[in-house]
Amino acid sequence: MRKDGPSMTASVTRGLLLKRRLMEEISCTKCHTPILAGYYNTPNLIPCPSCDVPIRIDVFPAFSRGVQPGKEGEALIDDQASCFYHPQKKAVIPCDHCGRFLCALCDVELSGKHLCPACLETGKKKGRIVNLDRHRVLYDNVALRLALFPMITIWFTLVTAPISLYLAIRHWKSPTSLVRRTKVRFIFAVALAGLQILAWTAWIVYWVSRR
Amino acid sequence: MDGRAETRYKRLPGRGPRRGGFITASFSRCSLYLGDDHILAVDNNGFSEDYKHFYFSDIQAIITRKTGRGATWSIVLALMIACSLTGALFLKVESFRILFWILSGTFLGFLLVNIFKGPTCVCHVMTAVQEDQLPSLNRLRVARKVIETLRLAIERVQGKLGPEEVNIGQSEGTLHAIRTAHPLRQPNARGHEIRHEAGTVHRMAFGLILLDGILTGILLLYHTATLTGVSCVLTLIYSILVIIALVRQHESDLPVTVRRIAWASLGFICVSYLLSCVLMVTALIAGRPEKMVTQWDMYRVVLDLSPQDSRLVMGVYAFAAACSLVLGTLGLVRMMRHRDDSANAFRVDQMLGGKARA
Numbered sequence: 001m002r003k004d005g006p007s008m009t010a011s012v013t014r015g016l017l018l019k020r021r022l023m024e025e026i027s028c029t030k031c032h033t034p035i036l037a038g039y040y041n042t043p044n045l046i047p048c049p050s051c052d053v054p055i056r057i058d059v060f061p062a063f064s065r066g067v068q069p070g071k072e073g074e075a076l077i078d079d080q081a082s083c084f085y086h087p088q089k090k091a092v093i094p095c096d097h098c099g100r101f102l103c104a105l106c107d108v109e110l111s112g113k114h115l116c117p118a119c120l121e122t123g124k125k126k127g128r129i130v131n132l133d134r135h136r137v138l139y140d141n142v143a144l145r146l147a148l149f150p151m152i153t154i155w156f157t158l159v160t161a162p163i164s165l166y167l168a169i170r171h172w173k174s175p176t177s178l179v180r181r182t183k184v185r186f187i188f189a190v191a192l193a194g195l196q197i198l199a200w201t202a203w204i205v206y207w208v209s210r211r
Numbered sequence: 212m213d214g215r216a217e218t219r220y221k222r223l224p225g226r227g228p229r230r231g232g233f234i235t236a237s238f239s240r241c242s243l244y245l246g247d248d249h250i251l252a253v254d255n256n257g258f259s260e261d262y263k264h265f266y267f268s269d270i271q272a273i274i275t276r277k278t279g280r281g282a283t284w285s286i287v288l289a290l291m292i293a294c295s296l297t298g299a300l301f302l303k304v305e306s307f308r309i310l311f312w313i314l315s316g317t318f319l320g321f322l323l324v325n326i327f328k329g330p331t332c333v334c335h336v337m338t339a340v341q342e343d344q345l346p347s348l349n350r351l352r353v354a355r356k357v358i359e360t361l362r363l364a365i366e367r368v369q370g371k372l373g374p375e376e377v378n379i380g381q382s383e384g385t386l387h388a389i390r391t392a393h394p395l396r397q398p399n400a401r402g403h404e405i406r407h408e409a410g411t412v413h414r415m416a417f418g419l420i421l422l423d424g425i426l427t428g429i430l431l432l433y434h435t436a437t438l439t440g441v442s443c444v445l446t447l448i449y450s451i452l453v454i455i456a457l458v459r460q461h462e463s464d465l466p467v468t469v470r471r472i473a474w475a476s477l478g479f480i481c482v483s484y485l486l487s488c489v490l491m492v493t494a495l496i497a498g499r500p501e502k503m504v505t506q507w508d509m510y511r512v513v514l515d516l517s518p519q520d521s522r523l524v525m526g527v528y529a530f531a532a533a534c535s536l537v538l539g540t541l542g543l544v545r546m547m548r549h550r551d552d553s554a555n556a557f558r559v560d561q562m563l564g565g566k567a568r569a
Contacts, residue, residue, distance in 0.1 A: 029333060029342075045275070053276055053277065053278075054277040055274065055275065055277070056274070056275040058273045058274075060271060060272065060365050060372055061372045062268065062269060062271045062338075062369055063271035063272055063337075112248075131264060134263075135262070137259045138255075138257075145257070177253075177255075178220070179244050
């Protein structure tokens with residue numbers, strides 16, 4: 001009994017800690033009442049203990065892992081390679097972009113790549129790291145709508161067609177949606193705006209020649 | 212930097228607006244895409260897109276909750292169809308009739324689509340640092356399908372979670388006790404303290420309602436003015452008790468069924484007061500008001516009202532008796548269960564506390 005003591009205590013403590021985590025963190029999205037572990041990963045919806053709303057909770061192993069502690073750079077010993085940013089720290093990996101040596105603290109892993117903070121910052125600013133993109137303007141959509149919708153009134157196209165054409169040409173190479181990458185909208189916008197400009201030119205020429 | 216390397220995304224079923232209320236003012240449509248190592252939630256408003264990446268290695272849980280939005284829309288659409296059909300069938304102007312037939316057809320189309328899509332739901336994805344809604348998963352059928360796809364992808368990265376991993380350190384007895392104790396409300400995650408409510412006032416109110424139901428049942432068969440008076444006093448007392456109970460059940464650990472019964476009791480009290488007023492006015496008018504000199508004369512007339520006198524009184528008494536019996540019995544039974552649950556929860560705490568001390 002005494003022999004099993006520490007392991008049993010550890011198991012119970014772990015269980016209690018996990019129970020506390022479960023009770024604190026997964027709760028009904030309607031009444032916010034914590035839901036116990038017995039209700040996880042059920043094949044069907046089950047009523048919430050508090051508000052009776054049918055609910056299903058799919059839990060994955062990351063839940064029991066919790067938040068991983070951050071890494072600390074190891075101190076430099078003798079003639080080991082040092083971190084570019086922290087000369088007193090031991091280098092563990094080079095930056096995949098600039099090749100600078102990085103300690104564990106400076107190493108930022110993103111989609112399997114190891115980057116230094118400076119490259120990460122530059123990449124984010126210049127939109128070179130797709131996974132850091134949070135917002136994109138859809139210039140192709142803007143150009144197409146600007147060419148398409150004003151056709152209802154005809155007269156507006158005198159202004160909107162050149163703007164649409166400008167946007168299409170100016171942003172031809174700008175990054176568009178993350179999930180679709182065709183230029184078809186730009187092509188349609190250019191074609192429509194071009195036709196509108198041609199029509200206006202023809203009409204103006206005709207009007208001037210008649211006078 | 213080859214972070215620009217193109218990730219091939221596969222579109223997952225479902226699309227829906229990110230809404231703030233029942234009817235959204237937002238034109239943003241959300242969809243979900245499956246990437247190599249993450250899912251991408253895209254909010255598209257036509258001119259720009261906002262992205263949220265949820266990496267498979269970070270996803271801790273997906274929570275699906277069924278909502279009544281679809282059913283509500285079905286009812287609203289059915290009502291609109293009924294109104295349009297009424298217009299189409301009974302209006303005499305031909306052009307209006309055609310318009311209403313078209314409207315009926317349109318609403319019917321929406322209704323059928325709504326029914327075909329199935330029940331609605333709300334999905335949330337949980338990571339270590341956030342819990343975010345996935346508005347594209349707003350139908351239960353689609354949500355199930357997508358979650359199965361995501362489960363495979365997530366388990367490929369994280370591995371499988373065995374039931375023993377979730378229930379680690381909790382013995383079967385403890386788990387069973389927790390499961391049976393589940394109807395008790397736990398401390399609220401919003402920070403509101405949930406206090407324990409023994410439910411004495413509820414028990415007293417439900418007991419009196421049941422007693423009044425029995426009395427009214429007796430009055431249906433054998434009417435006396437004394438019994439009617441006792442019933443009136445009882446009604447007054449349990450009306451006050453129900454109001455106190457409603458105040459006490461706020462932010463308490465009482466089960467939702469008990470709360471609903473308490474609210475239903477309040478509704479019943481309001482209806483019965485209304486019916487009593489109708490009966491009283493009818494009786495006073497029928498009982499020659501010029502002869503009623505004092506207030507006691509008026510009370511005498513009301514107390515002498517017998518169910519055998521008219522069908523209206525009989526109907527009101529029968530309704531009151533049935534409602535009182537049902538509400539009182541249900542409330543008392545549910546309160547007894549609540550007492551058992553409380554005892555069960557206390558046992559669980561004792562067990563867990565004992566283990567922790569060990």
